[in-house]
Amino acid sequence: MTIFTRGFSGRGRDNNPDLPPGQYLTEDFPVLSAGPTPEIATEDWQFTISTETKRYSWTWEQFMALPIEEVGTDIHCVTRWSKLGTSWRGVSLDTLFADVDTSYEFTMAHSYGGYTTNVPLEDLLDGKAWIAFEFDGEPLHPEHGGPARLLVPHLYFWKSAKWVRGLEMLPQDEPGFWEQNGYHMYGDPWQEERYW
Amino acid sequence: MGTVESTSTLTPSGRSITVSLPGWPGNIAGQHVDVRLTAPDGYQAVRSYSIASVGPAELVELAVDKLPTGEVSPYLVDDVQPGDMLELRGPLGGWFVWKPEQTGPVQLIAGGSGVVPLVSMVRSHTASGSDAPFRMLYSVRTPDDVFYREELAGSGVQVDYVYTRAVPAGWPTGPGRLTKDRLAASVFPVSETPAFFVCGPTAFVEAVATWLVELGYPAETIKTERFGG
Ligand SMILES: Cc1cc2nc3c(=O)[nH]c(=O)nc-3n(C[C@H](O)[C@H](O)[C@H](O)COP(=O)(O)OP(=O)(O)OC[C@H]3O[C@@H](n4cnc5c(N)ncnc54)[C@H](O)[C@@H]3O)c2cc1C
Numbered sequence: 001m002t003i004f005t006r007g008f009s010g011r012g013r014d015n016n017p018d019l020p021p022g023q024y025l026t027e028d029f030p031v032l033s034a035g036p037t038p039e040i041a042t043e044d045w046q047f048t049i050s051t052e053t054k055r056y057s058w059t060w061e062q063f064m065a066l067p068i069e070e071v072g073t074d075i076h077c078v079t080r081w082s083k084l085g086t087s088w089r090g091v092s093l094d095t096l097f098a099d100v101d102t103s104y105e106f107t108m109a110h111s112y113g114g115y116t117t118n119v120p121l122e123d124l125l126d127g128k129a130w131i132a133f134e135f136d137g138e139p140l141h142p143e144h145g146g147p148a149r150l151l152v153p154h155l156y157f158w159k160s161a162k163w164v165r166g167l168e169m170l171p172q173d174e175p176g177f178w179e180q181n182g183y184h185m186y187g188d189p190w191q192e193e194r195y196w
Numbered sequence: 197m198g199t200v201e202s203t204s205t206l207t208p209s210g211r212s213i214t215v216s217l218p219g220w221p222g223n224i225a226g227q228h229v230d231v232r233l234t235a236p237d238g239y240q241a242v243r244s245y246s247i248a249s250v251g252p253a254e255l256v257e258l259a260v261d262k263l264p265t266g267e268v269s270p271y272l273v274d275d276v277q278p279g280d281m282l283e284l285r286g287p288l289g290g291w292f293v294w295k296p297e298q299t300g301p302v303q304l305i306a307g308g309s310g311v312v313p314l315v316s317m318v319r320s321h322t323a324s325g326s327d328a329p330f331r332m333l334y335s336v337r338t339p340d341d342v343f344y345r346e347e348l349a350g351s352g353v354q355v356d357y358v359y360t361r362a363v364p365a366g367w368p369t370g371p372g373r374l375t376k377d378r379l380a381a382s383v384f385p386v387s388e389t390p391a392f393f394v395c396g397p398t399a400f401v402e403a404v405a406t407w408l409v410e411l412g413y414p415a416e417t418i419k420t421e422r423f424g425g
Contacts, residue, residue: 002234003197003283007275010235011267022242030424031398034291036405036415079424080242113415143402181291195288 018074018084020189026081029135029144034177037142038113038163045147047131048166051102057166058096060147063131066091071130073153075160076189088151090132093124104169108176109150109161117161117176118185119152121169128154131164156187156194200280201255207341209262210309211273212248214255215282222252225320226293226313226393226421229256229286233268243268246313246395246421247287248344250320256284259343261309292393292421296324300391303383304332304353305404307396308341310423314393315344318351331356331390333382335374335400338362356382374400376407386412395421 042060049056071088109117132151133140140146145162152159158178184193198215232242249257262273294317304314321330335358336342348355358374384390394404401422409415
């Protein structure tokens with residue numbers, strides 16, 4: 001049953017089929033973080049994928065030598081803003097996983113600063129996710145996760161871990177930082193999977 | 197679904213709203229709710245608001261500052277009346293919270309309406325009889341814009357004000373934004389290992405959190421909540 005709010009008419013009708021339920025369009029780029037913004041120099045940066053048997057790692061230089069893709073995509077934050085048609089450059093997770101051997105189906109993304117978020121492996125492969133280091137033609141600002149962040153645009157944006165430093169393969173799904181603090185384990189914006 | 201019990205003017209642009217919510221499970225200090233408004237044509241707008249009240253009561257108090265160009269806050273500040281129905285979802289958030297079991301010193305830092313979850317922490321501190329040392333730094337546009345001034349003054353928590361647009365008569369400095377030096381001088385020293393709660397507009401929180409790290413406070417002791425803007 002819908003209860004109407006007396007006297008409320010609302011302003012924007014974002015009747016845009018690209019907007020998931022409960023989202024509104026923004027032109028800014030708001031920030032959701034739980035603590036201070038870490039500053040990471042690219043010389044110190046490293047990205048690792050660790051599996052049941054092995055650890056794969058890339059320095060910034062090695063990472064920049066990988067094939068780089070241009071990504072145009074919409075992003076949806078759990079705090080209800082969406083930005084349509086954003087442009088990024090980054091390395092596809094398909095490229096990073098090309099030589100990785102694992103039978104585990106879940107991942108935990110780890111960030112500089114200690115944050116974690118869980119994403120099923122299948123949501124990272126087949127052209128669905130990148131490690132992005134450029135936004136709108138500029139190096140990714142630290143506030144938005146620079147030098148590099150995970151970009152998984154088909155899930156709510158907290159899954160796109162800022163300041164990412166690696167992926168840990170897991171045999172089963174486990175909650176990351178935001179998931180332990182009330183956010184949904186999967187986070188599909190089209191199903192409004194915001195909270196538990 | 198709740199019923200507005202009462203409203204009270206806090207400042208020229210701010211108002212508190214108390215909603216009666218039967219079956220509300222209670223909340224801990226620092227949590228928020230999502231408020232959903234529905235227009236006659238079914239259009240809905242949802243925004244998050246921190247809970248100023250704390251504890252098991254089925255009355256939930258919100259405090260909203262009006263953004264003149266905003267969609268939801270002008271409705272909540274100017275239009276809502278006692279007896280209106282409001283749809284609230286929560287309590288939400290399990291990270292930006294203070295619990296009375298935490299005994300260490302706590303430094304609260306607010307920008308504008310970011311004071312709301314911090315007020316609930318002060319209330320929780322008082323209600324629980326906690327002896328954890330509490331201190332607050334509150335940046336606000338003008339003396340008239342302060343939320344809960346009297347209550348804060350009576351809480352026993354030291355509150356340092358920074359006025360960005362206009363200062364009270366006889367104030368030692370002119371209006372101006374918080375600076376790193378002012379911040380350093382107004383918070384518990386590093387040696388006391390305070391836990392920080394920083395809340396307000398994104399740019400304010402960003403600046404404060406960065407300065408605190410530069411001043412030598414460990415990043416993991418700084419919890420932030422960004423209101424947007
Ligand atoms: C966890 C959380 C808790 C919050 N608690 C409170 C609270 O206790 N009291 C309170 O008053 N607000 C609080 N807010 C902010 C609130 O959710 C809304 O963003 C705010 O009321 C504006 O909504 P609006 O619909 O009026 O404006 P909108 O129509 O959403 O926005 C109008 C314009 O203002 C900008 N804007 C949005 N928010 C802000 C802001 N906070 N400051 C400056 N510019 C902004 C937008 O970018 C937009 O351009 C909280 C936000 C979060 C995320």
